Amino acid sequence: xxxxxxxxxxxxxxxxxxxxxxxxxxxxxxxxxxxxxxxxxxxxxxxxxxxxxxxxxxxxxxxxxxxxxxxxxxxxxxxxxxxxxxxxxxxxxxxxxxxxxxxxxxxxxxxxxxxxxxxxxxxxxxxxxxxxxxxxxxxxxxxxxxxxxxxxxxxxxxxxx
Amino acid sequence: xxxxxxxxxxxxxxxxxxxxxxxxxxxxxxxxxxxxxxxxxxxxxxxxxxxxxxxxxxxxxxxxxxxxxxxxxxxxxxxxxxxxxxxxxxxxxxxxxxxxxxxxxxxxxxxxxxxxxxxxxxxxxxxxxxxxxxxxxxxxxxxxxxxxxxxxxxxxxxxxxxxxxxxxxxxxxxxxxxxxxxxxxxxxxxxxxxxxxxxxxxxxxxxxxxxxxxxxxxxxxxxxxxxxxxxxxxxxxxxxxxxxxxxxxxxxxxxxxxxxxxxxxxxxxxxxxxxxxxxxxxxxxx
Numbered sequence: 078x079x080x081x082x083x084x085x086x087x088x089x090x091x092x093x094x095x096x097x098x099x100x101x102x103x104x105x106x107x108x109x110x111x112x113x114x115x116x117x118x119x120x121x122x123x124x125x126x127x128x129x130x131x132x133x134x135x136x137x138x139x140x141x142x143x144x145x146x147x148x149x150x151x152x153x154x155x156x157x158x159x160x161x162x163x164x165x166x167x168x169x170x171x172x173x174x175x176x177x178x179x180x181x182x183x184x185x186x187x188x189x190x191x192x193x194x195x196x197x198x199x200x201x202x203x204x205x206x207x208x209x210x211x212x213x214x215x216x217x218x219x220x221x222x223x224x225x226x227x228x229x230x231x232x233x234x235x236x237x238x
Numbered sequence: 239x240x241x242x243x244x245x246x247x248x249x250x251x252x253x254x255x256x257x258x259x260x261x262x263x264x265x266x267x268x269x270x271x272x273x274x275x276x277x278x279x280x281x282x283x284x285x286x287x288x289x290x291x292x293x294x295x296x297x298x299x300x301x302x303x304x305x306x307x308x309x310x311x312x313x314x315x316x317x318x319x320x321x322x323x324x325x326x327x328x329x330x331x332x333x334x335x336x337x338x339x340x341x342x343x344x345x346x347x348x349x350x351x352x353x354x355x356x357x358x359x360x361x362x363x364x365x366x367x368x369x370x371x372x373x374x375x376x377x378x379x380x381x382x383x384x385x386x387x388x389x390x391x392x393x394x395x396x397x398x399x400x401x402x403x404x405x406x407x408x409x410x411x412x413x414x415x416x417x418x419x420x421x422x423x424x425x426x427x428x429x430x431x432x433x434x435x436x437x438x439x440x441x442x443x444x445x446x447x448x449x450x451x452x453x454x455x456x457x458x459x460x461x462x463x464x465x466x467x468x469x470x471x472x473x474x475x476x477x478x479x480x481x482x483x484x485x486x487x488x489x490x491x492x493x494x495x496x497x498x499x500x501x502x503x504x505x506x507x508x509x510x511x512x513x514x515x516x517x518x519x520x521x522x523x524x
Contacts, residue, residue, distance in 0.1 A: 097279075120276075126343055208429075
């Protein structure tokens with residue numbers, strides 16, 4: 078066992094983990110953060126995407142010990158109390174989901190995309206979330222949701238500036 | 239799927255890493271970004287006794303200039319590469335190929351050196367390194383360093399010139415600035431997929447003549463390959479559709495691609511000719 082100190086969604090944790098424990102299993106099974114799901118378990122589908130020190134990663138392809146000293150943000154940590162994150166709100170309003178299984182990863186990947194490119198074209202959105210698969214093939218509304226969030230987040234940023 | 243148990247070392251310097259590798263027992267795996275190694279371990283295709291994780295070795299990360307060369311630290315991530323101003327100026331071929339690697343989340347973790355040391359013939363960066371005549375700087379037990387040219391680095395499928403106890407430290411590539419055109423032409427069918435075939439081309443023009451041409455082929459054999467016949471046909475030739483098309487027709491010479499569910503070998507050879515034509519035309523500004 079190896080001790081890790083990690084901040085997850087704003088709270089600090091100190092835990093013993095086996096080196097082989099994957100980050101997604103640590104989040105779900107030791108911390109109960111079941112909002113982050115395991116999809117394909119082969120680094121393909123992106124359902125388990127979280128932010129590690131502010132960058133999107135597939136948490137099934139990172140070891141929990143590698144998060145030692147780092148800040149992890151999951152889908153459970155992006156809302157402000159009862160106020161949804163603009164990306165969550167946009168997925169809700171544009172119906173950017175069908176079965177909903179890919180949604181946590183889609184939202185985390187999309188937030189990362191807008192951080193690097195606040196006003197992406199439709200093509201850039203599709204490229205930006207290429208690591209996230211919607212098995213229902215509901216991409217049209219997912220892309221619309223990201224476009225709506227991009228508009229809202231950039232106008233909010235503009236208002237603050 | 240969970241990997242088999244292993245001992246874990248997380249060094250913070252190259253010296254510590256070499257010591258951890260030496261002390262790791264019979265079966266040590268060096269983990270760079272882990273984006274190939276962790277999936278392979280989860281599938282239990284690899285079950286190393288010890289994993290030496292390089293993600294905290296800061297001295298291995300970053301890009302610097304050294305005279306006419308760019309020196310890329312082995313642990314520089316794909317995302318670092320795509321944001322790096324020196325790469326943007328002198329390493330456009332590397333940037334074009336890196337942009338096509340996997341997806342953004344994988345590129346946040348995956349590294350330039352890790353992709354090269356993994357030496358998957360379907361990986362995008364080995365053919366680029368070969369086309370650029372990259373030099374691989376390798377540290378051995380005790381810290382002694384040696385340099386291996388790309389042509390000698392890629393030995394076979396998933397096999398490089400790296401010996402037990404050694405560590406890939408940095409990769410030196412020539413700066414390609416003014417006058418060089420580049421194109422990485424990749425063929426695959428779905429998002430984030432490996433290359434079925436890809437071609438890395440860089441061409442330097444002098445007026446209406448091709449002065450230099452370097453062409454690397456991805457997934458056309460058990461290692462990345464140079465399209466030597468095409469390069470020879472291009473150098474000194476006029477920049478015209480006819481000469482480029484005639485040269486590209488030789489792109490499959492000497493290749494031995496595999497057949498799999500994505501493509502038969504003869505189709506891969508067809509793709510190599512077509513993609514070489516496209517890549518060279520774009521790199522030559524046609």
